Each structure stands twice: as structure tokens, then as C-alpha cells.
Amino acid sequence: MSQHPQNEAFLQLLAQYKKIIFKICNAYCKEVESRKDLAQEIVIQLWKSFSKYDPQFKMSTWVYRISLNVAISFYRRERKNANTSSIPDEGFDIADDKESKSETDTNIALLHQFINQLDELHKALMILYLDDNSYKDIAEVLGITETNVATKISRIKQKLKQQFENIKN
Amino acid sequence: MNIDELKNAWSHYDESLESKINLQLLKTVSISKTHSLTRSFRFNAIVETVVSAFFVNYMAQVVIEHIATWEYWVPALVIGLCSLGTVLWNVHNLIQISLLKYDANIAEMQKKLERIHLQSDWQHNALQYLVFPLVAAMLAIMGLKYLNLDLSGHLNIILYAIISGVVVVPFVIWLNKKFPDKEMQSAIDFLKEIKKFEKE
Numbered sequence: 001m002s003q004h005p006q007n008e009a010f011l012q013l014l015a016q017y018k019k020i021i022f023k024i025c026n027a028y029c030k031e032v033e034s035r036k037d038l039a040q041e042i043v044i045q046l047w048k049s050f051s052k053y054d055p056q057f058k059m060s061t062w063v064y065r066i067s068l069n070v071a072i073s074f075y076r077r078e079r080k081n082a083n084t085s086s087i088p089d090e091g092f093d094i095a096d097d098k099e100s101k102s103e104t105d106t107n108i109a110l111l112h113q114f115i116n117q118l119d120e121l122h123k124a125l126m127i128l129y130l131d132d133n134s135y136k137d138i139a140e141v142l143g144i145t146e147t148n149v150a151t152k153i154s155r156i157k158q159k160l161k162q163q164f165e166n167i168k169n
Numbered sequence: 170m171n172i173d174e175l176k177n178a179w180s181h182y183d184e185s186l187e188s189k190i191n192l193q194l195l196k197t198v199s200i201s202k203t204h205s206l207t208r209s210f211r212f213n214a215i216v217e218t219v220v221s222a223f224f225v226n227y228m229a230q231v232v233i234e235h236i237a238t239w240e241y242w243v244p245a246l247v248i249g250l251c252s253l254g255t256v257l258w259n260v261h262n263l264i265q266i267s268l269l270k271y272d273a274n275i276a277e278m279q280k281k282l283e284r285i286h287l288q289s290d291w292q293h294n295a296l297q298y299l300v301f302p303l304v305a306a307m308l309a310i311m312g313l314k315y316l317n318l319d320l321s322g323h324l325n326i327i328l329y330a331i332i333s334g335v336v337v338v339p340f341v342i343w344l345n346k347k348f349p350d351k352e353m354q355s356a357i358d359f360l361k362e363i364k365k366f367e368k369e
Contacts, residue, residue: 011196014195014196018190018195019183019186019187019190021195022186022190023182023183023186036194039194039195040194040195043195045271048271049270049271049272052272053272054272057272062272065271065272065273065274065275065278066271066272068275069271069272069273069275069278069279070271072275072279073279073282076355076359080352080355107174107175107177107178107181108178108179108181108182110178111175111178111179111182119362121275121276121279121362121363121366122366124275130175130176130179131179131183132176140274141274141275142274142275142276142366143273143274143275143276143277143367144276144366144367148367148368148369151369152369157172160172160175161172
């Protein structure tokens, strides 16, 4: 994928939105190999859809939609194949830096633990929310109303508060 | 930990990714290693379509050749129609799959995908029940074609088996709805989950 201007543009897109892809992979897959497979499937789908990109949507919205749709479908397929059994919640990234695994950040660990407990749709909502997307953008990606987004986030906040209080106690 | 702390933790995690991400992994996609999410579905549908198309063609020949012997052409017609139904159903599913847009919103896209899975599972289950009564007719037709074994004098049993098969269809539909298999149940549950997610 080089030389051709469209390929160059696509590589730029990957560089710009790589973090979105990696965060989604980490949230939907526990095993490192599955994360790599998912990342590749997302890239393939982004590439297939790239020429049909509709500029009426923000590029980030478009990337979220494709990545989350692929991730949810992948997660459901993997679950059917029973590959997502009890795997420890460590090693969140699919990066090549091995040191990262020893840098235990309690808050991040708890956060991931919490995200892992959510179902596939609420997980998408949570990622979008934590990535500081507006309610309008979240609604556009998920296909629900802004009011609905607000209600769900408020519920998640309550659940979260309760959960962390339980951990403290 | 409150929501602000949570967001901070996420932001910290986000920043840390910048230096850790192996972009090369994304740039060097191995097409042979990736499995399209719908690849196995497409493959099965294509194989079924080819096999069913063969049966449609074969049964059409039987109908034409044995048009004077209703004991043969009627079962052949039934099997041919079932095969034609399978061809049409699979073509419909393949078109639906090719029309899937991954850049559609999540609720819409996931609903479409799950409905296709559900329809396909339902079709397979229904076929499993229908195939058994049709096997007798199929064997009689194959016997005539390849072994020159004329069973027309004993075909009342075969016809009875086919009629039983047809009568059983509404029961099969009811049975499938009442007791869906694991995959169907999973698709039904996810569709309900999406509906709830959209409504709340």
C-alpha cells in the first residue's frame, strides 16, 4: 500500500486514528492474538470502505462506526467459538513494548475491568464517551437518540460509582 | 473512583498508547490471515447454491423424462422445488451480505447482520426436517436413473413420506420458533438486546 495517492491517504488515516483502532481491539478482545486479528480485520474493512467514504460524516465518526461494527461482529463470532474464556485482564495493549505490562496502573486496570463487564453495545458507548465524543457524535455512531445516550451514560456513571464503592469496601 | 478520575485514567491510557502502538502491525495486513467476518457464511451459501442448482437441473430432467409416470415426476418436482427454494434463499442472503455497510450506524448494521444469520439458521433447521421424508423419493429416483430400478409399483410409500414431510412443515416452523437452537437463540437475544438499547 504505497505510491498511489489513495494508498498514501489511507496510511495517513491509519496513523491518525490508530489509537481508536487499538483501544477498540483492547476492549473487545482479551487475547493478544485475537487483538491482532481484529486489528487486521478492521484495517481491511476500513480499506474496503475507504473509497466510499461519505464526507457528510466526520472522519472519526466513520472510523468509529466501521471499527466498532467489525469489533462487535468479531466478538460475537469469537464468543460462539468459545475463545473468550477466562483470560486475565492484563496486557491491555497490542503494542510491541513489553515494559508496559509491568507498569501497573490501578486506575486503568480497574477501568478496563469495568469495561470488560459491559455488553458489546454498552462497551461501544463507553469507549465513545471516554474518548470525549459529544453526545451528538455518540448518537450518530450508535444509531440512537442523544437523549438515550445521556440516559445510558448517567446509568453507567451510577453503576460505576456503586462498583468502585464496593471495591473500596 | 468517579467519572472524572475515570476519564483521566482513560486519557492517561490514551496518551501512553501513542508511544506503544506498533503501527507496522496495521500497515502490514496479511490478507491470507484475515478471515472476513462473513467469509464462512458466503462460502456455505455458495456451496449450497451450487449443490441445490445441480438438484434443480437433475430433477427437471427427471420430470421431463418421466412425465407419463406421476409417481416419479411428482416427487421429483417436490425435490426440485425445495432445491430451487434453497437456491433463491441463498442468493437472497448473498445479496443481503453484499449490501451490508460497515459504515452504517451500529444498531442498524448489527440488526441487519443478525437477521441474516437468523434467517440462515432458520432455513438450515427447516431443511434438516424436510430432507428426511424426501430421502426415500430421492433414492427411488436415483435408483431409476442409475440402476434402472423401477419402483413405480411401490411408490405409494414414497409419496406418503413426501406428503408427511409437507404436512410437517407448519409443525417444523412452530418447533423452530418454540425451541430455537443455540445459534438461533443467540441471534434472537442479540436482536432483542439491540431493540432494548435503541428504546431505553
